[in-house]
Amino acid sequence: MPLRRSLLVRLLATSVLIAVCSVAATTWLAARTTSSAIQQEQGQLLSSDTQIYDTLVGYAATHRDWTGVSPALRRLAERTGRRITLTTQGHRPLATSAVSVAALPTRASAVVDPLHTDAALLPGTAADRIDPRAVGPYRLTAAERKSLHIMAEKIRYCMGGPSGVGTLVEAPSGRTSLRFPDGMLGGTDKEYGCGADQLSAPVRSEIGPLTRLNSMVNDCLAQRNQQPVKVGLDFVLSVSGDTAAAQSCVDTARRDQLTPYVAPAALLYVTTPAGSTAAPGFRFTSANTARLAGVAGLVLLVTVAVTVVVGTRLVRPLRALADAARRPVQEHQRVPVTTNDEIGYLAAAFNDLAQRRERVEGRRKAMVSDVAHELRTPLSTIRGWLEAVQDGIATSDQALVDSLLEEALLLQHIVDDLQDLAEADAGQLRVHPEPLRVRDLLDQVATAHQARADTAGVSLTTRVDGDPELSGDPVRLRQVVGNLVSNALRHTPSGGTVTLRARRTGDQVAIEVADTGTGIPAEDLPRVFDRFWRAEKSRNRRTGGSGLGLAIVRRLTEAHGGTVTVASTVGAGTVFTVRLPV
Structure with a gap:
């Protein structure tokens, strides 16, 4: 990497430039403002402040409030050339000699209270500090x-x-x-x-x-x-x-x-017409200027040294990140997190990204394997029968055509499911919501699966509390409930029951598909919505489908802004619950 493009060099150059500018500005400001700062720290007031304080204490001693004090403030301001402002002790403006109240200093010049006068501003004040004009x-x-x-x-x-x-x-x-x-x-x-x-x-x-x-x-x-x-x-x-x-x-x-x-105690602010408490006239001597310049040079030297040390330590983890990023993707390189600052957060984010990339790569390989496995069976069946007919071993009759059509439909079903999931992953899955009654939705699904339930010897019933309505895509929602019912019928033995229930809970409609089937082990529940996953390790399609139905259910439910959950007890049955916003 060229030296001029090095992050360390640019960081040092920028830091030194900033340090020089800041020190120069600080030196200039200090030379202009140190006089007022010294006087403010020592508590010095201008000679006119005593006159202002005495006049306002006399006014407070002879009036019950500050309502008419503005003319007196303006007269004092004309005589002294100062801006005079009175506020309550809660810093609410009472009166000012200017046209409007400007920004005030952080500290008041004095507290005007005829019952607690300031002996430093009123020489000869009695021991009780009560102004004699307060009668x-x-x-x-x-x-x-x-x-x-x-x-x-x-x-x-x-x-x-x-x-x-x-x-x-x-x-x-x-x-x-x-x-x-x-x-x-x-x-x-x-x-x-x-x-x-x-x-x-x-x-x-x-x-x-x-x-x-x-x-x-x-x-x-x-x-x-x-x-x-x-x-x-x-x-x-x-x-x-x-x-x-x-x-x-x-x-x-x-x-x-x-x-x-008497008038209530008030805070007195005496400033210049520009709003500053500084008193003019102070100037630095040559010795003070040289001393300030020496301090500024020392600050600059320390700033550069600290910047070099900090910059070197800052660039070290960045170089480690750059080296890790240049490694081949297959290595999934990690970097140590040694700090708790932005660099540490960046290193942690890099490690998290590498870990997620590793997981995505693993899932991609697993999905390719699963897709190949799912497509191999129907394709092998179709190829085998077609070769048998070609070799004259089998006869192309109606039964063979029906069998090949069933395998083709199964293959088409898998491809359609994969297409739906691909659209969902790409954010292109569209729903077309319209008002619909949940009772009609469940009745349509039950009617479509009634013949299969009768064949399997399973009782298929619906139960709806009230007459809930919602806005959703009727085709997609029938697909959601249909996949759940199909899954329930597949895992419910003869003599069992599959129940479709619906009710409104607050601003949601809950649709439940409950069966009395074999149930799902607790350790398998977190994976039921994963693609190509089936509880049967043999992956036998006679006892399990393609492994995409529940994944599609979750995606379609999320597209409607809802959620789907599952609860199951082995040997007792399973309940899938879809919650959709009204």
């Missing part, structure tokens, strides 16, 4: 806000005169408080008696939610066998005992109380 039922009415603001102004004026002391600060709930300069504590008010303590007292809108909060906290503490506490508007406890457990109950109760007033 829920603690939001004051306009009248209460105004009243507290006036009170704070009066206290501030009282404590410092026209210039005042401290700064007025309004919380997200609308409550106004005084922020004092460094060094001035609550004792300052005791010196002036201005009533600053009144600013920390709950107003009417806060009394109900604060009462419910205390009830929830104390229920939690009771389950932990802790003493009850009283929670104020600052939601910070300073009690004896397990302070952490008490504060945990306060935080849990606050989250339960605020949940109906």
Whole structure:
């Protein structure tokens, strides 16, 4: 075989080409994308992400859902130049700054949840991680806000005169408080008696939610066998005992109380306008580029070495298959199956093909022998009588003519049977189905064989349950049932019974031919439908036909889409069952 046509050379050349292309492409892609991969692994975010996160957490803290967040997303996208998408935790889109939702990264940039804020994105977050803008039922009415603001102004004026002391600060709930300069504590008010303590007292809108909060906290503490506490508007406890457990109950109760007033947690995806999470600006240095090129060269070298080893091992069984295929057909060469891959499957298929070819060859030889044996007897008889007449030993009378005609008809019957089987084997056996009644079919077969049954002293009866109908070729089906009846009459002694039965079972019609004859041994049942096979080893046609009848029965039944089975007991009888689709 020329080297250029060798499978090994072509395999190696193809593998090396693929390896070179893949390594080159990988190197190029790595040089363009390694920057974003490194930044993503290290958890780095762009500076604009903090602004986006803070804005969306504030929105979630002041709204019960995300219905109207789209305008805010578009404004943020215009300021930051990023694409912003919000989805539920089940990855169902909620809103996006773009016209439509594009493909999203596998990992979200952050989880927007005002009740569990991210301290890394919101510096200065309280220990409970609850955003202070989530006030829920603690939001004051306009009248209460105004009243507290006036009170704070009066206290501030009282404590410092026209210039005042401290700064007025309004919380997200609308409550106004005084922020004092460094060094001035609550004792300052005791010196002036201005009533600053009144600013920390709950107003009417806060009394109900604060009462419910205390009830929830104390229920939690009771389950932990802790003493009850009283929670104020600052939601910070300073009690004896397990302070952490008490504060945990306060935080849990606050989250339960605020949940109906804030938007549900959402996944935040911040990407470039093109949909990538990569941040621009990273470039490889010359050293990094050289290092990447060295790694690529090493990968290429390893790929070529592995390809050589694998290709050599791959071609070895293929060469064994080629050598076996070139051997003469008579040798029926086999190849060892050494692998469990495609080559192993090919070797197993080759062995199976060789085995089937060997079986077919054996069957062909056996069939030629059987056909010669079957045709020899009638031809020998015809030749012998004709030579006897020619030599003047026998007289050509009517009896001799009838005998020769019977032998010719037998010879014609064998040839017709072989023709039917040949058409079936070639897939050219045609049936012409038409609606027919099974009762009429069995009656016609019984009538055709009644004279032979009377001569043999056998009772031939039919029994049909109901009136089943089917679609089939009446001529071929009469041939099927007729062959079975003929076979049954041949093996049933005088005084016996042959019964034709039919019934419908589901979407099939079952036709049974049962006899009370000699039966078939169990070891012979698998071969009853083989061609030229007879239970009588002597192959005597007086006790057995040509050996083709049952083979034709099976072929004609299969042509109708049905099946034929046999059950027999030696000395009791045999039942052949043909099942045909309605």
